[in-house]
Amino acid sequence: MMTIFYPIGDGLYVNITNKCPCKCVFCIRDIKETVGENDNLWLDHDPSLDEIKEELKNFDLNEYKEVVFCGFGEPMMRLETLIKTAEYIKSIADIKTRVNTNGLGDLINNTDVADCIKDVIDSVSVSLNAPDKDSYIRISRPSFGEKSYDAILKFAKRCKDEGIETVFSVVDEITEEEIEKSRDVAESIGIKLRVRYKNS
Numbered sequence: 001m002m003t004i005f006y007p008i009g010d011g012l013y014v015n016i017t018n019k020c021p022c023k024c025v026f027c028i029r030d031i032k033e034t035v036g037e038n039d040n041l042w043l044d045h046d047p048s049l050d051e052i053k054e055e056l057k058n059f060d061l062n063e064y065k066e067v068v069f070c071g072f073g074e075p076m077m078r079l080e081t082l083i084k085t086a087e088y089i090k091s092i093a094d095i096k097t098r099v100n101t102n103g104l105g106d107l108i109n110n111t112d113v114a115d116c117i118k119d120v121i122d123s124v125s126v127s128l129n130a131p132d133k134d135s136y137i138r139i140s141r142p143s144f145g146e147k148s149y150d151a152i153l154k155f156a157k158r159c160k161d162e163g164i165e166t167v168f169s170v171v172d173e174i175t176e177e178e179i180e181k182s183r184d185v186a187e188s189i190g191i192k193l194r195v196r197y198k199n200s
């Protein structure tokens, strides 16, 4: 059976795709904090909106504080489904929505994603992963190459400007010094950096 929704703490997480344009050396799929007890997030196909709605019937949204698009892959690979799912969720419950993303949505979809999601997504957590372009390429190995890092910064700034609560994250796989440099990059555009601990 495919796991589309999985609860972690106060959040109901949504897994809509396993596709991703990156190959991070520390792929989030291995990080316990994100995946929790749910170890079977591999999908045999990308679920349709109908399948997502059907699966959602097994959960009571009143029991959660937020719905988080996350899972074993990059939610922005399915921008339209993400938006329609978030729209549907907002239509049936008074609940916050968040997307955990690699921040490459604009390049993936060739559009201004912040503008597309601003009405249905309350917050985004963007994986900055590195303090500069070169280390980003080494760490995340994005299929878009060189232009990726600037695209991430631009996307996060756009989200913030659209009133979406925006945070950057790094995984403690990089050095203390790199974490501090990443914090400077994030704060230079007015965004907070959160450090995620791989082994906690």
Ligand code: SF4
Pocket (backbone or CB within 6 Å): 020, 021, 022, 023, 024, 026, 027, 028, 029, 072, 073, 074, 102, 127, 140
């Ligand atoms: S962006 Fe996320 S899902 Fe994609 S390779 Fe990196 S950690 Fe894994």
